[in-house]
Amino acid sequence: MVFGPDPERPDNWERQLKKGWLELAILASLWDEELYGLDILRRLEKDTDLVLAEGTVYPILSRLKADGLVSTKWVEGEAGHPRKYYSLTPAGRRRTVAMARYASGFLGSIRKLIAPVLAKEDK
Amino acid sequence: MVFGPDPERPDNWERQLKKGWLELAILASLWDEELYGLDILRRLEKDTDLVLAEGTVYPILSRLKADGLVSTKWVEGEAGHPRKYYSLTPAGRRRTVAMARYASGFLGSIRKLIAPVLAKEDK
DNA sequence: GAAACTTACCTCGTATTACAACGTATAGTG
DNA sequence: CACTATACGTTGTAATACGAGGTAAGTTTC
Numbered sequence: 206m207v208f209g210p211d212p213e214r215p216d217n218w219e220r221q222l223k224k225g226w227l228e229l230a231i232l233a234s235l236w237d238e239e240l241y242g243l244d245i246l247r248r249l250e251k252d253t254d255l256v257l258a259e260g261t262v263y264p265i266l267s268r269l270k271a272d273g274l275v276s277t278k279w280v281e282g283e284a285g286h287p288r289k290y291y292s293l294t295p296a297g298r299r300r301t302v303a304m305a306r307y308a309s310g311f312l313g314s315i316r317k318l319i320a321p322v323l324a325k326e327d328k
Numbered sequence: 329m330v331f332g333p334d335p336e337r338p339d340n341w342e343r344q345l346k347k348g349w350l351e352l353a354i355l356a357s358l359w360d361e362e363l364y365g366l367d368i369l370r371r372l373e374k375d376t377d378l379v380l381a382e383g384t385v386y387p388i389l390s391r392l393k394a395d396g397l398v399s400t401k402w403v404e405g406e407a408g409h410p411r412k413y414y415s416l417t418p419a420g421r422r423r424t425v426a427m428a429r430y431a432s433g434f435l436g437s438i439r440k441l442i443a444p445v446l447a448k449e450d451k
Numbered sequence: 452g453a454a455a456c457t458t459a460c461c462t463c464g465t466a467t468t469a470c471a472a473c474g475t476a477t478a479g480t481g
Numbered sequence: 482c483a484c485t486a487t488a489c490g491t492t493g494t495a496a497t498a499c500g501a502g503g504t505a506a507g508t509t510t511c
Contacts, residue, residue, distance in 0.1 A: 218427060221348030221497070222434060224468060228341065233441045243488060253437035260470045263490055286477045286488040304341060305442040311345060312435050314376035318356045319428040344468070347497060366459060383499045386461055408507045409459040456509075461502105468497080475490075481483095 223255070228265055229308060230255055232293065232301040235275065241288035242266060266291060274300050346378070351388055352431060353378055355416065355424040358398065364411035365389060389414060397423050 230253070234245050246262050249255040269275045274297035281287040293301065357363060357371050369385050372378040392398045397420035404410040416424065 217496075218348070218351060219430060220469065222352070222427075222431060223348070224497075225341070225344030225347045226438065227469075229345070230438070230441055233445055236444050241488080242490095253441050254433075255437060258470050259489085260472075260491085261468090264469085267490085281477095285479070285486065288488070301445055304345075305445040307342060308345060308438060308442060309446060310377070311349075312439060314378055315349060315353070315431060316435060318353055318372075318376050318378075319431060321359050322356055322424055322428040323432060340467075343498065347468075350498075364459080365461095381499045382460080383462080383501080384497090387498085390461085408457065409505070410507095411459070452511100454510085456507105458507085459505080461504080463500105463502085465500090466498090468495100470494090472493090473491085476488085478485105478487085480485080 226308075227255075227257060227261060228269070229301070229304045230257075231262070231265055231269070232274065232297060233305065235291055235293050235297075236301060239278075239290045239292040241280075241290050244288075245291070269297070273297075349431075350378075350380060350384060351392070352424070352427045353380075354385070354388055354392070355397065355420060356428065358414055358416050358420075359424060362401075362413045362415040364403075364413050367411075368414070392420070396420075 230249055231245055234240060234248055234252075240248065242262055243259070245266075246257050246259065249257060266275065269291075270277060273294055275291045276294050278290045278292070279287055280290055353372055353376070354368055357368055357375075363371065365385055366382070368389075369380050369382065372380060389398065392414075393400060396417055398414045399417050401413045401415070402410055403413055
């Protein structure tokens with residue numbers, strides 16, 4: 206399953222369900238390692254089927270930096286254009302844990318809520 | 329845990345995480361029974377700790393009706409002000425199942441993503 | 452029977468978000 | 482020197498949640 210825009214179905218509720226979770230997704234993807242912009246985008250798509258547009262990632266990263274949740278470091282060489290690597294600050298780690306905790310509870314509530322709906326499928 | 333505004337913490341990421349999920353929450357709450365506006369709000373708070381404002385519920389219900397996903401029925405008597413009961417249309421049931429299925433996959437992805445973050449707590 | 456309260460429905464303006472489209476910069480390739 | 486690929490960044494648009502405020506109907510209190 207892919208969580209990007211689906212040309213087959215013009216409905217936009219899929220996009221709306223993703224809304225607000227991308228910030229957490231990006232923070233969480235930086236939990237274990239430093240990544241640069243496009244890399245974050247690819248990792249999320251590969252590991253979690255979460256498809257982000259470039260026009261989405263960069264503004265979020267700017268926001269996170271302005272809030273002091275991530276720090277950046279330019280790395281030249283290696284390949285083509287220099288890359289800007291992002292890593293979590295201590296405040297970023299605290300925020301990530303807080304969001305993950307909250308998200309975990311939220312996920313439980315939603316699961317409970319949609320259980321009867323999905324139960325239909327088991328028949 | 330409560331999923332409403334938290335006066336203790338002015339941050340708004342909690343609200344953002346809820347964004348987009350309220351439509352599904354409302355549809356799912358109508359899966360087994362007809363409910364009226366304020367009742368939906370109370371059920372969600374009681375059963376899933378999801379706190380919605382009135383100014384949130386009514387616009388969503390209007391939208392759902394405009395999209396043909398729910399139908400309404402006025403019921404007078406019983407108590408005070410007449411109540412407008414909402415119930416799922418066939419299209420509404422189909423949409424609810426589609427959203428629940430998608431949400432289920434999304435939940436799995438997020439859980440996988442935040443697992444390393446929450447693992448910290450187990451120590 | 453008038454005022455106060457309760458329940459219920461609804462609307463408008465604001466803040467926030469995701470993203471498509473577009474633009475810029477660096478370096479390698481034919 | 483075009484052409485391509487990689488990478489970063491910005492702007493305008495559409496959609497959402499909700500606080501604040503409003504209307505309406507019935508019940509209770511004095």
